[in-house]
Amino acid sequence: MNRTSDLKKLASKNSIYIVLIFLIVVVTIASPKFLTIGNIINIFTTESIKGLLALGVAFCILSKGIDLSLGSIVALSAVVSASLIQDPTYSAQMFKGLDMPIGIGLPVAIIAGILAGTIFGVVNGALIAYTKIPPFIATLGSMVVARGLAMLYTNAYPIPMLKKPFKTVGQGNILGIPNLLIILIIFAIFAWFLLNHTKFGKNVYAIGGNDVAARVAGIKVKKNIILVYTWSSFCAAVAGVLLAARTGSGIATLGLNYELDAIAAATIGGVSHNGGVGRIGGVIAGILILGVVNNGLLLLGVSPYIQQIVKGLIIVGAVVFDMRKNAKTA
């Protein structure tokens, strides 16, 4: 009796992983091409950009907020970093004659791109913390502004012909593992560490759980909110630089609607929109579920319209399931 209830507990606590494994089994049976090394690496590289965004937005959702500006920040960081590392032999170079030696140019381009995006997070956080406008509205505003800035900066022209070493950052691999995946793993470990082993992490849970109680308990709510949005935009900024490197050009339309996929991944992964509940492991599983579904439906040759319907059903299903679970344990 006791054993079975323990097993039940374990299953319901880790239901998300069970769903993931189950999906992998189903897709593998349906398409023998699925479990090949090439395909698995392909899933990871494709999902790693959105995965970074999901790791960022998970913190916002945990603190009972949301960040809609991530996709636009991806574009802004991509165009800023791309513009500083174009090949000077390209006739339509954005900054004519700009040619920093790679030892200086590479870090400058990467850091400038990351900074351009991260600034938005500081502004988002400050807006939400000090003016008390809902995060949805604040980040909706910065989403439009960041996209506009990216357009203005590039005049809506793409910025192609980037130097090789920069592209290697996004296209290369170490011992067969794509750089993108390595960076995602590093970020996942760091995010896990932040949430579980730092005061900041505890504060995020506390604020999401009950911000009034958190304030009474002496937590600096405003400061932590700013940190949360800075972190999420930092993730998006890194993703933007990597996306420019991976695709070999910075374009102002990059990352359109990526924030929605990131929110979907975090939601499927069990991060509750009521705040204060969620784990990084779940977020990663959420990303992988979306990745497996995308890739599986692709391999099976399912029409993209059906794919969208399936994705929507999964998101809603996951939340319904999750709420039942939390209602039971509460």
Place this chain on the structure above:
Amino acid sequence: MKKFLALLFTCILTGSLLAGCGGKTTTTGNEGNSGQEGGKIKIGLTMSSRDQFLSTLETAVKDAAKDYSDVEIVAFDAENDIQKQLSHISSFVSQDCGAIIVNLVNTDTSEEILKAAGDVPVVFVNRLPNEKILEDSSNASYVGSDEYEAGQLQAKFLTDYFKDKSDKTINYVLFMGTLGLQHTNARSKAVKATLEENGFTLVKQFEDTAEFDRAKAMAKMQQFIGTGKPFDVVIGNNDEMALGAVEALKSANKLDVPVVGIDATANAIAAIEAEEMACSVFQDASGQGAGAFDFAYKMAKGEEVDKYGWIPFQVVSLDNIEDFK
């Protein structure tokens, strides 16, 4: 209850996955059975998105494949996402496709696309990749229409239209497509340069982008008409924008001004027939699709093909409207 829900949830997932298999639309074969690789050549097709034009192109690729019993087309839609397109390419490679047809999301990513394709031959269709990269590659080709020609044909029609004009000056309004795209630049440059070559003096009254969008063109045209400046012609980089301008002209009672577009969409054909638009330029989506398949099939079999397969444009006006209905 919990268990039941979990079960229900996973059932939905599996159900939809399997239902998806039933909704297979991508395999083409004479007997239409699903993708058993019985020595068939697989050809991957990744479309940038699916609007009317591109869907016609995609259908043409599949129809062309139906004439061969040893080919299977695997078609994906990248939904205008470069990342998705790159992952499609990797997926084609891991599925051992014999050739890949690519309708680029962005023409600057051709190098990355070719890198992802590795040794698999690539046929770019409709959107011209970076030409240097295309020419340097040993197993890539392009099938499409020369965008410059589309603008030239508009100019040719207008040259005819204005041949009795005494002062040889044309006050023009030009709606450009999305800035920075190769066909926007080529179409705009071609129509202006060709009119000047034909002896006209062009006066720019209004020249702006409306991003290929009907509503944006209509709004900008209304504002421009409000300025009261004179204009003899409205040129659009595509039909949607030309039709937007027509709407604005209608409400200002200025339909006597010729409006020219490109694409020959069904709406534009109707507008030409109603004498609201003067002409459009037909880009042969089916021809491009069939041509791309032909190239891909030959390349998959290891045959030599030309670097470029040009599919010509045609002017559509009241004189030949019957051929395009």
